[in-house]
Amino acid sequence: MVRACSSCKVDKAAVKRPKTGKAVCKKCFFGLFEDEVHQTIISNKLFSKGERVAIGASGGKDSTVLAYVLSLLNRRHSYGLDLFLLSVDEGISGYRDDSLAAVQRNKVEYGLPLLVVDYKRLYGWTMDQIVQVIGRKSNCTFCGVFRRQALDRGATLLKADKVATGHNADDIAETIFLNFLRGDFPRLSRCVDAVTGRGSELPRVKPFKYTYEKEIVMYAYFKQLDYFATECVYSPNAYRGHARQFLKDLEAKRPSAIVDVIHAAEQFRFPEPGNPDVAMPVQRKCERCSYISSQRLCKACILTDSLNNGTAAQVNRFSTNKFSSNE
Numbered sequence: 001m002v003r004a005c006s007s008c009k010v011d012k013a014a015v016k017r018p019k020t021g022k023a024v025c026k027k028c029f030f031g032l033f034e035d036e037v038h039q040t041i042i043s044n045k046l047f048s049k050g051e052r053v054a055i056g057a058s059g060g061k062d063s064t065v066l067a068y069v070l071s072l073l074n075r076r077h078s079y080g081l082d083l084f085l086l087s088v089d090e091g092i093s094g095y096r097d098d099s100l101a102a103v104q105r106n107k108v109e110y111g112l113p114l115l116v117v118d119y120k121r122l123y124g125w126t127m128d129q130i131v132q133v134i135g136r137k138s139n140c141t142f143c144g145v146f147r148r149q150a151l152d153r154g155a156t157l158l159k160a161d162k163v164a165t166g167h168n169a170d171d172i173a174e175t176i177f178l179n180f181l182r183g184d185f186p187r188l189s190r191c192v193d194a195v196t197g198r199g200s201e202l203p204r205v206k207p208f209k210y211t212y213e214k215e216i217v218m219y220a221y222f223k224q225l226d227y228f229a230t231e232c233v234y235s236p237n238a239y240r241g242h243a244r245q246f247l248k249d250l251e252a253k254r255p256s257a258i259v260d261v262i263h264a265a266e267q268f269r270f271p272e273p274g275n276p277d278v279a280m281p282v283q284r285k286c287e288r289c290s291y292i293s294s295q296r297l298c299k300a301c302i303l304t305d306s307l308n309n310g311t312a313a314q315v316n317r318f319s320t321n322k323f324s325s326n327e
């Protein structure tokens with residue numbers, strides 16, 4: 001017997017929500033999904049009227065759904081935002097070129113302006129070239145550091161007030177585990193925030209902080225959104241893979257585990273910066289490129305130097321745990 005939707009009690013249930021286990025019809029699923037993102041936006045004060053927001057658009061499922069839902073909520077709730085798509089071309093043939101083609105189609109479909117910035121022009125190297133030099137192991141270190149800065153540089157060109165990314169609840173819970181295992185307190189306290197860099201020139205916001213990856217996939221599927229579904233060809237980050245598997249095992253036993261981990265991490269209390277017990281990095285500007293940095297040179301400049309002077313393989317061997325990826 002087909003069950004009635006547990007939300008509207010009228011239509012037939014079509015999906016079981018991974019987040020709550022409740023069976024709902026498609027219309028209610030869309031409504032609940034969109035309302036929950038709206039609640040995250042409102043309760044965390046992610047945006048203010050009149051802001052220019054650069055959506056980090058990779059062409060993958062998360063950022064494609066983000067661009068679609070933000071455009072829709074912006075109209076529905078009159079947020080008054082100017083939305084832009086911002087893509088970083090890392091120069092990974094057979095992967096990013098295909099996913100950027102999806103972003104180009106979405107630019108037309110959603111009517112949003114698009115800016116593409118690329119590693120070759122910013123750093124002089126594509127990821128294909130970097131991997132030729134350093135191999136596949138730990139190349140995510142270079143890519144993560146470069147991408148983070150490239151997004152900021154692109155957002156500055158767009159005169160954006162904020163960057164919105166498609167990091168979802170699964171990504172955040174994984175990152176909590178990773179930072180916990182590494183004992184990285186500064187990142188552990190930051191990674192759970194829906195807004196990072198508040199008060200800085202370019203804060204980052206995560207409207208999908210509480211949104212389950214499985215629900216994003218379902219939403220994209222039912223709405224027939226156009227995205228590119230392949231993993232990066234340069235091997236997924238193995239260390240993160242362990243955290244991901246652990247989380248998937250937890251979720252299989254208890255679906256609320258993902259959001260439970262996030263709520264638990266929100267309760268962590270860390271000593272204030274300045275407390276002598278915990279060394280928090282002091283932020284200043286890179287002496288060469290003026291990008292924000294905790295050292296004399298920013299990580300992107302250090303990594304670019306290592307590529308240019310032929311020491312990248314050594315730097316890479318020592319830097320795996322030191323440099324974050326995309327967070």
Ligand SMILES: Nc1ncnc2c1ncn2[C@@H]1O[C@H](COP(=O)(O)OP(=O)(O)OP(=O)(O)O)[C@@H](O)[C@H]1O
Pocket residue numbers: 055056057058059060061062063064086087088089090147164165166167171326
């Ligand atoms: N090349 C890129 N250009 C622009 N934004 C990016 C790019 N790569 C990642 N991002 C942003 O960072 C978020 C998290 O990236 P991550 O690499 O974890 O990919 P993901 O979880 O597969 O997301 P997606 O499905 O959107 O690709 C993305 O949702 C997107 O907002």
